[in-house]
Every structure is written in C-alpha cells, then in structure tokens.
Amino acid sequence: MPEARREAFMARIRRGEKIEAHDWMPDDYRLLLLRLIHMHAVSEIMGAYPEKEWVPKAPTLRRKMSLMAKVQDEIGHGQLLLRVAEDLAAPLGRDRMELMDDVITGRVKFHNVFHMEAPTWADAGIIGWLVDGAAIITQTALLDCSYAPYARVLKRICAEESFHMQHGESIILSLAEGEPWQREMLQEALNRWWEAILFFFGPPVVTDAARRMMEYRIRSRTNEELRQKFLTRYVPRIRAVGLEIPDSALRFDEEAGLWRYTEPDWERWSRVVRENIGPKSQERIALRRMAHQDQAWVREALVRARTAAVV
Amino acid sequence: MAMTQVEKDQVYERARHTSYDVYEIFVQASDLDPHVHVGSLLAPSPEWALQLARENFLRRADAINIWAVRRSDVHATPDDPDWFAREFDRKYRDVSGYADNARRWKRFKAQAMNIDDVIADVRKE
Known part of the structure; x- marks a missing residue:
C-alpha cells in the first residue's frame, strides 16, 4: 500500500503536476525539500550580514538607501522562505523557533560566501554583482520546482532580485569608471571572491541527494550546469570592465563546449560551511544569536499583549 | 538594568514556546482590483499581521488595502x-x-x- 501511494505520487511528478503543502508526499521528498528550503531561508538571512556591515559606511546617501533596501529584501526573502519551510516541518513537529535555533547550534548550514569578510566597498559591489548573480542563476533554475509553495515564493524573490542585479552592476560600474586605485580595489575584491563564487554552486559530482531531487523534479540542473551558465554569462562581462580573473587555467573549451577552470578547494570550503570556521562565521552567528535569543522577550510580550487585550 | 545570563535564559525558555499564528495575506492593488492572495506570514496578532504584510509584500508595489486572515479561518475546497x-x-x-x-x-x-x-x-x- 505505501508503495502504491508512492508510485501514484511519482506519477503526478512525471505528469508535471505541482505538489501543495497539504498533499501526501513521501518522507524522502519532504526531507529533501525541507533541507533545501531551510538552508535557502537561512542563507538569505545570513546573507544580509556582510551587506549590512556596509550600510553605515556606504559612500553616498543614495548608495546607503539602496543597500538598506537590499538588506531589507534579503530578510524579507528569508521570512517568505521560512514560511514554506515551516509548513513542511510542521508534520515533523518543528516550528520557526527550532528552524532558527538550528543556525545557532550549527544544525543548518548557510552558503559559503556568507562566511567571508567584506573589507572594502568593492567587496560590497562584488557581492551585489557576482554573489547575487550566482544566487540568481541557482534560484531561477528552481522556478519550475515541483513543490508549488516554493515555486511561488521564488517567483516573487526573482522579481526583486532583478533590482539586486542592477544595484550590483551600478556599484562595480562606478568603480570601473573611477580612478586607478578604485579599479585596483575592485580587482582585489574579485581576487578575494572568485574561488568562493565557484564553490557556491557546489561540487561537480552529482550526489545521491541531488539525483533524487532531480527525480522528484525539485531541481532540474546539476551544480556543474549552473556553474557553466554563470561562467558564460559573467566571464565576458568581468573582462569587459578590465578585470582579470584570478585563474590562469580559465578558458572556454570550444570542442567540449565547456569552461575549464581551476577547481576550488572543495574540502577546505566544505569545512567552512560544515563547521562554521570561515573568517566571519562565528561573529555573524553571534549577531544572529543576539537577535534570536536576546530579543525573544519581545516576541513573547507581543503575544502576551494580545492575550491581555482579549481578556 | 541589564539582565543577567540566568534571567536571559529564563526569558528565552519561556519565549521559545511562544507560537505565532499563520495569517494568509490578500492585497488590493487599486479600487478596481479585487484582493489577491500573495502569501502568508507569522504574526502575534491581526494588527501585527497587517504591519508585517506591508513590510513583506509591499516594499515596492502600490496597494490601497490589505486583508490578513488567520489560516484556520480559511475554508478551502477538498483536494479532489x-x-x-x-x-x-x-x-x-x-x-x-x-x-x-x-x-x-x-x-x-x-x-x-x-x-x-x-x-x-x-x-x-
């Protein structure tokens, strides 16, 4: 009987049907989705930290306003995604508090790029341009996800990402048009971020979990396909603004139709994500703990205020 | 007066079990548009649901009205x-x-x- 149920579910997936939160789904499907969306939600929130560091230091008022808007968007995306994760986690008896506790206890990972330092304004530019650019590629690749609540939220997120894309380009164009020291600052930022951005898409090997996600039509592209799409889009533009990509092995292999590049240090970056040992991991988690635990009394007081009002 | 760590832990322990309700959010873009469902959020009260809806769903889009409906008050057709x-x-x-x-x-x-x-x-x- 459970086998028949699973088979009927897979038939729905193969017909291209979308799954809703209240539909029956195999535990495996639920857990894979939850892991993906939980990490996505938490990465949106942790992704706001490197950028928020630049809000007080932004070079102009306009830059400050747009950066604040972006930070607000990232937190907003986190909220939308958390709702999707919560509905998946509810049958497992887990709620938002627990999903956020997981950041502090290290039970949920967040993207490698958000463990890094952003020491100069050019880093803020590279984050907006290339880190967001990479994230946009992975997110648009999920728009056809078989899980409808996730796909709907991604549609809204991608619409806002189009602003992020322009915002990042605007910052790096200003620096590229600027004085030699500004172009140098931009080049140094690119040197710092390149390997991390390549790692962002994940290892080229198709893991068992990735294969299952493709069977379930949660995702349809491999890590390597997405990295290749990123390189095709961004390498010519990076070169066009006069920047040098810090990888002498990078070239397009016409015959294979593939970019060849020096592989990032998979093991070192995996440890950064798994063990939260990047240069900024602990500092940002501490900020998250402060928001989550030290402000908990506010959340409780709000509910108490409502109860009191009803009485 | 700053709280001690013990006090903080007590507050957190009590607050951890605070649960917010899920509200479904409907936005009306103009007088000639109907309210359209845009998503859901967690809020401690209907008033907060409306405030958070503006923050979550109207950072750019214009609107003239928002409805927040507690999810448990939504009646949906069967899944058939x-x-x-x-x-x-x-x-x-x-x-x-x-x-x-x-x-x-x-x-x-x-x-x-x-x-x-x-x-x-x-x-x-």
Missing part, C-alpha cells in the same frame, strides 16, 4: 479534481461557442460585435 468536474460541454456559456456568428453576419454584409468595441464606443465622447 472531481469537485471542479465539468459534466458536459459548456461552450454554450462562452464566446467561443458562437464563433460562427462572424461568418454568418457576412451574408448580411455586417460585422459581429464584441464587448471591447462596445466599451470603447460608450467611453468615447
């Missing part, structure tokens, strides 16, 4: 395609059921009407 089944052809209810009018009017050397033309005509000064 038969509920929406069409027992027979309903083309007779649609414009497409009268596609032959245009051809038949030709015989009388006149044209079929459509509602957009009528609206445009009535609006014209």
Whole structure:
C-alpha cells in the first residue's frame, strides 16, 4: 500500500503536476525539500550580514538607501522562505523557533560566501554583482520546482532580485569608471571572491541527494550546469570592465563546449560551511544569536499583549 | 538594568514556546482590483499581521488595502479534481461557442460585435 501511494505520487511528478503543502508526499521528498528550503531561508538571512556591515559606511546617501533596501529584501526573502519551510516541518513537529535555533547550534548550514569578510566597498559591489548573480542563476533554475509553495515564493524573490542585479552592476560600474586605485580595489575584491563564487554552486559530482531531487523534479540542473551558465554569462562581462580573473587555467573549451577552470578547494570550503570556521562565521552567528535569543522577550510580550487585550 | 545570563535564559525558555499564528495575506492593488492572495506570514496578532504584510509584500508595489486572515479561518475546497468536474460541454456559456456568428453576419454584409468595441464606443465622447 505505501508503495502504491508512492508510485501514484511519482506519477503526478512525471505528469508535471505541482505538489501543495497539504498533499501526501513521501518522507524522502519532504526531507529533501525541507533541507533545501531551510538552508535557502537561512542563507538569505545570513546573507544580509556582510551587506549590512556596509550600510553605515556606504559612500553616498543614495548608495546607503539602496543597500538598506537590499538588506531589507534579503530578510524579507528569508521570512517568505521560512514560511514554506515551516509548513513542511510542521508534520515533523518543528516550528520557526527550532528552524532558527538550528543556525545557532550549527544544525543548518548557510552558503559559503556568507562566511567571508567584506573589507572594502568593492567587496560590497562584488557581492551585489557576482554573489547575487550566482544566487540568481541557482534560484531561477528552481522556478519550475515541483513543490508549488516554493515555486511561488521564488517567483516573487526573482522579481526583486532583478533590482539586486542592477544595484550590483551600478556599484562595480562606478568603480570601473573611477580612478586607478578604485579599479585596483575592485580587482582585489574579485581576487578575494572568485574561488568562493565557484564553490557556491557546489561540487561537480552529482550526489545521491541531488539525483533524487532531480527525480522528484525539485531541481532540474546539476551544480556543474549552473556553474557553466554563470561562467558564460559573467566571464565576458568581468573582462569587459578590465578585470582579470584570478585563474590562469580559465578558458572556454570550444570542442567540449565547456569552461575549464581551476577547481576550488572543495574540502577546505566544505569545512567552512560544515563547521562554521570561515573568517566571519562565528561573529555573524553571534549577531544572529543576539537577535534570536536576546530579543525573544519581545516576541513573547507581543503575544502576551494580545492575550491581555482579549481578556 | 541589564539582565543577567540566568534571567536571559529564563526569558528565552519561556519565549521559545511562544507560537505565532499563520495569517494568509490578500492585497488590493487599486479600487478596481479585487484582493489577491500573495502569501502568508507569522504574526502575534491581526494588527501585527497587517504591519508585517506591508513590510513583506509591499516594499515596492502600490496597494490601497490589505486583508490578513488567520489560516484556520480559511475554508478551502477538498483536494479532489472531481469537485471542479465539468459534466458536459459548456461552450454554450462562452464566446467561443458562437464563433460562427462572424461568418454568418457576412451574408448580411455586417460585422459581429464584441464587448471591447462596445466599451470603447460608450467611453468615447
């Protein structure tokens, strides 16, 4: 009987049907989705930290306003995604508090790029341009996800990402048009971020979990396909603004139709994500703990205020 | 006065079990638009749901009204395609059921009407 149920579910997936939160789904499907969306939600929130560091230091008022808007968007995306994760986690008896506790206890990972330092304004530019650019590629690749609540939220997120894309380009164009020291600052930022951005898409090997996600039509592209799409889009533009990509092995292999590049240090970056040992991991988690635990009394007081009002 | 760590832990322990309700959010973009469902959020009260809805869903888009409805108050149809089944052809209810009018009017050397033309005509000064 459970086998028949699973088979009927897979038939729905193969017909291209979308799954809703209240539909029956195999535990495996639920857990894979939850892991993906939980990490996505938490990465949106942790992704706001490197950028928020630049809000007080932004070079102009306009830059400050747009950066604040972006930070607000990232937190907003986190909220939308958390709702999707919560509905998946509810049958497992887990709620938002627990999903956020997981950041502090290290039970949920967040993207490698958000463990890094952003020491100069050019880093803020590279984050907006290339880190967001990479994230946009992975997110648009999920728009056809078989899980409808996730796909709907991604549609809204991608619409806002189009602003992020322009915002990042605007910052790096200003620096590229600027004085030699500004172009140098931009080049140094690119040197710092390149390997991390390549790692962002994940290892080229198709893991068992990735294969299952493709069977379930949660995702349809491999890590390597997405990295290749990123390189095709961004390498010519990076070169066009006069920047040098810090990888002498990078070239397009016409015959294979593939970019060849020096592989990032998979093991070192995996440890950064798994063990939260990047240069900024602990500092940002501490900020998250402060928001989550030290402000908990506010959340409780709000509910108490409502109860009191009803009485 | 700053709280001690013990006090902080006590507050956190109590607050951890605080649960917010899920509110479904509907946004009305203009007087001539209906409220449209845009998503859901967690909030401690209906008033907060409306505030958070503005933050979450209206950072750019314009709107004139928001509804926040506690999810438990939403009544939905069963998850059964038969509920929406069409027992027979309903083309007779649609414009497409009268596609032959245009051809038949030709015989009388006149044209079929459509509602957009009528609206445009009535609006014209």
